[in-house]
């Protein structure tokens with residue numbers, strides 16, 4: 001094997017064709033613009049490679065402890081790549097808005113919005129088509145070529161990581177042990193915590209009466225959010241209004257994992273849930289960072305893909321969360337010292353065991 005042949009460098013390195021050079025007035029910075037985008041697409045490819053394998057493992061009937069270990073290491077790789085993707089924006093920012101304007105019109109109507117791999121990553125993670133911010137009131141696939149639309153439709157029809165994780169959480173054992181009234185004890189602990197918080201607000205030494213009533217209103221919302229954990233009807237209403245997506249059963253399982261993360265058997269599941277939140281947050285950070293760069297480059301001009309530009313991108317930062325229900329679980333956390341004690345039987349099930357099998 002020869003280095004350049006193995007890596008197909010002649011193809012890779014002859015794939016940069018600045019449009020400005022093609023029309024006879026080369027612009028120096030267009031090469032950077034192309035290479036940065038290509039580097040992104042290569043990393044997107046690697047993320048999809050990892051994601052497909054993770055989805056494959058979750059698609060099996062059972063996920064063994066060893067498989068979960070593999071999932072964790074692949075998610076960790078995705079998280080590390082995402083950090084590079086966020087940092088990489090700085091390189092493109094060495095190009096000034098004026099230099100960009102020298103070739104920007106030559107790109108129209110192409111846009112990063114047409115990055116199929118980016119859309120596939122979002123779909124495979126679990127972003128729903130109906131949650132997407134629309135451009136010109138049209139479905140997001142409308143802006144793509146037919147072959148790309150087909151690839152995206154296939155991904156939309158497959159089970160996303162979100163759906164598979166939801167099913168996995170719903171299968172969590174330990175939650176229905178006879179004689180263990182975890183939820184009742186948990187609810188008592190939550191009520192105590194909320195009552196103490198409300199007292200603190202009411203007797204706050206520096207808050208104005210309006211400030212106090214505003215905070216108390218907010219507490220009512222937190223209270224009804226807690227109540228939805230115990231009331232299936234109330235939870236269904238939150239699902240119908242779009243405030244929640246993860247099923248009540250899966251949410252309760254995730255909360256249990258979060259609360260009892262110190263138990264040996266729950267440590268990997270807890271790390272896994274944290275990684276999903278990390279991936280979501282890194283995606284949001286990238287969207288934010290990209291939107292800021294776009295504002296710096298083109299101000300309030302519309303994008304080459306015909307969106308409102310910075311405004312559209314800002315909306316995606318707010319709306320394109322995937323695992324927000326997992327992030328939200330922090331609202332339901334109580335102090336370690338207030339945690340209901342697990343029955344001895346259950347605790348021993350949550351320990352590590354070594355057998356000859």
Ligand code: HEM
Nearest residue numbers: 037040111112113115118294297303304305306307309316
């Ligand atoms: C000068 C640099 C850049 C500018 C001015 C810019 C501008 C924009 C704008 C205005 C949009 C909204 C769609 C539209 O109307 O075109 C967009 C979307 C997008 N851009 Fe960029 N972009 C730049 C660099 C990049 C880079 C380096 C990437 C890396 C792949 C990228 C990936 C994307 C993606 C994936 C979207 C779709 C985002 C979404 O729909 O959530 N962009 N870009």
